[in-house]
Amino acid sequence: MNKHNPDARDDENENCKVCGHPFDPHVVIAYDSNDLAKGGEMRCQVEDCDCFQTLSFDLSDKEWTKKLDSLLKRPS
Ligand SMILES: [Zn+2]
Numbered sequence: 001m002n003k004h005n006p007d008a009r010d011d012e013n014e015n016c017k018v019c020g021h022p023f024d025p026h027v028v029i030a031y032d033s034n035d036l037a038k039g040g041e042m043r044c045q046v047e048d049c050d051c052f053q054t055l056s057f058d059l060s061d062k063e064w065t066k067k068l069d070s071l072l073k074r075p076s
């Protein structure tokens, strides 16, 4: 059996651990996009879902950082 990190924010199916929706409609907002160490928050975009998590970005977690990067809304 695959050992899964209990601190992961999504399950093995890439669904949010809080609301069970796929991670994809979630939006991550960094309080300071130039300094991710300040943390941020994540909300689910699914209608009527009140999933909300504050995040501390563990930048040593490469998998998470990669995912974070794709979720983060960056000003273009
Ligand atoms: Zn949700």
Ligand SMILES: [Zn+2]
Pocket (backbone or CB within 6 Å): 016, 017, 018, 019, 020, 021, 026, 043, 044, 051, 052
């Ligand atoms: Zn969620």
